Structure formats: structure tokens, C-alpha cells
Amino acid sequence: MSDFFAFSVLFFSRGKFGGWLAERDYLDIEGVESGDWAGISAEMIVSKVTPSLENGTIVVMHSNDIAVGSPDALRTLIRLAKLVQ
Numbered sequence: 001m002s003d004f005f006a007f008s009v010l011f012f013s014r015g016k017f018g019g020w021l022a023e024r025d026y027l028d029i030e031g032v033e034s035g036d037w038a039g040i041s042a043e044m045i046v047s048k049v050t051p052s053l054e055n056g057t058i059v060v061m062h063s064n065d066i067a068v069g070s071p072d073a074l075r076t077l078i079r080l081a082k083l084v085q
Contacts, residue, residue, distance in 0.1 A: 029058065031058030032049055032053075032057055032059050033060050034048060034049050034073065035048050036070045039066045039068060042069040042070075043073075045073035046076050046080075053077065053080060059077060061073070
């Protein structure tokens with residue numbers, strides 16, 4: 001069995017899957033959805049993620065033809081994350 005598992009869209013029914021995860025010793029770790037899957041600009045991604053940015057934040061981003069703002073947003077978010085203490 002894999003060490004990692006990701007539910008799509010950062011959503012699952014805890015009632016339905018919570019027990020299944022616990023039985024298999026999985027830990028539910030959630031992240032901040034960047035919204036890049038909708039093809040939004042880097043600026044919109046940064047403005048959506050920045051309020052939640054702190055040490056240890058997991059930012060969910062995609063690598064596909066639609067997520068065109070992701071590369072520039074990632075560069076900016078990395079710079080901002082280095083400022084978070």
C-alpha cells in the first residue's frame with residue numbers, strides 16, 4: 001500500500017472514509033487549495049493562498065495546461081514563505 005493518498009478536490013466524507021483511513025493508519029493532512037485548476041492568474045492564486053501562508057502550510061497546486069498561473073505564483077509564494085517565521 002502507498003504511503004501517501006490524496007482525495008481529489010481536498011474533500012472527502014469523513015463519515016464514509018474517516019474510519020477507512022484510520023483502519024489503515026492514514027493521517028488526514030489537508031492543505032490550502034490554490035484554485036489554480038480554474039486557470040486563474042498568478043496574482044489571484046497568491047492573493048488566495050497568502051492569508052493562510054505560515055510555516056508548514058501545504059499548498060495544493062496543479063501542473064497542467066489549465067493551471068497557467070501556477071509557475072509565477074509558486075515563485076512568489078516561495079519568496080513570501082521565506083519571510084514567514
